[in-house]
């Protein structure tokens with residue numbers, strides 16, 4: 001198989017790689033905020049359960065979580081494994097990344113001085129207005145570097161989908177590597193991820209820069 | 216000097232109490248920080264609160280601005296109960312009471328992601344005021360604070376003194392009946408305290424009602440109608456500034472002022 005055919009075949013999986021990437025961000029970024037708020041809840045039971053959830057997600061391999069979400073329903077309920085693997089893959093990724101984002105959000109929220117809340121309260125902002133207008137924008141600025149890290153990791157983590165044979169770029173590459181006994185597909189995959197992340201880096205840098213107008 | 220006690224009710228007419236506090240109590244755990252504090256502030260008066268560190272000055276301001284929940288006592292604004300016998304008015308009522316006072320913090324607490332203008336205009340706009348009216352008022356306030364041309368600056372681009380003056384403008388933009396200051400110059404470099412004290416003095420001349428917690432004795436002496444000396448959660452002595460600062464009656468006051476001069 002020529003290098004060109006290899007690249008073309010693997011590019012066909014790039015759409016699915018992007019699907020995992022964007023759908024995961026779409027769901028995990030807001031879900032992470034909900035998890036962070038539950039984690040910081042004043043209701044002890046809620047915060048304890050949430051903290052346990054986070055330690056489980058962060059303390060076990062993503063690969064295992066992918067297998068659990070994809071095949072768990074079959075072993076538990078004899079339910080059919082869904083034909084479209086994108087759904088379980090995105091669910092597993094979203095839950096996993098939500099746990100990581102939650103801890104980043106929490107760190108950011110807790111780093112905002114209490115004085116910001118007090119000033120807002122005295123000036124008549126409601127709790128919701130305080131969070132949306134005063135706290136959240138400052139949190140976003142502070143956590144951008146950590147979020148960028150996670151997003152870069154997510155690009156590479158999409159390759160984990162091979163564990164459930166979801167036909168994204170890396171899975172196709174691995175199959176080619178096996179059938180052709182060639183290392184070349186891995187090199188191609190490496191280049192793809194590198195370019196993907198170069199774009200991610202550029203875009204995140206732009207966002208960070210746009211928040212540079214204040215300290 | 217005239218009879219100090221009569222100066223508060225000039226002309227024999229009973230002045231309107233913008234703020235009245237009766238037997239206010241507050242404890243943090245087993246530490247009783249405010250022990251039956253009573254005070255009142257008449258319209259147009261400036262009351263300075265002095266006292267050693269930990270005497271409860273900040274806690275007092277935080278209780279009357281609802282940042283801290285008092286354990287007992289009354290808080291009245293313009294004769295209306297916000298807190299009666301330790302029982303607070305409803306959330307909506309408290310929010311209405313909040314429009315009556317403004318609070319200026321020691322470390323400004325401006326919103327760093329907002330321009331100077333937005334820091335001042337957003338709170339009144341959140342309360343439903345019209346943008347044009349609020350912007351006009353903010354411009355006038357900035358001019359008064361000597362901050363013309365800083366509308367579009369961000370707090371981080373300003374000196375501490377300028378930031379504090381923005382914070383004062385922000386509080387004034389809500390048209391409060393009374394302003395509270397908690398050591399407004401303590402976080403400033405010494406050469407910047409003057410510009411902040413000057414605007415507070417100017418407000419006093421315009422008969423803005425104010426309560427100022429301060430360590431600036433000459434300022435308290437020059438600007439206040441009344442000085443309150445607090446220690447260990449009680450008001451030890453209060454009266455005309457010349458009396459409290461010039462010839463204090465209580466030994467604790469004398470001791471505090473002596474330590475202060477050294």
Ligand SMILES: Nc1ncnc2c1ncn2[C@@H]1O[C@H](COP(=O)(O)OP(=O)(O)OP(=O)(O)O)[C@@H](O)[C@H]1O
Nearest residue numbers: 243244246248266267268269270271272273274275
């Ligand atoms: N949130 C809190 N929890 C526990 N103790 C507190 C709290 N806030 C204040 N205190 C205590 O209450 C006492 C009074 O504090 P407060 O800040 O009112 O004093 P202050 O007169 O403003 O002092 P300073 O001149 O240093 O500002 C202090 O002993 C302080 O440690």
Ligand SMILES: [Mg+2]
Nearest residue numbers: 272273274397
């Ligand atoms: Mg204090």
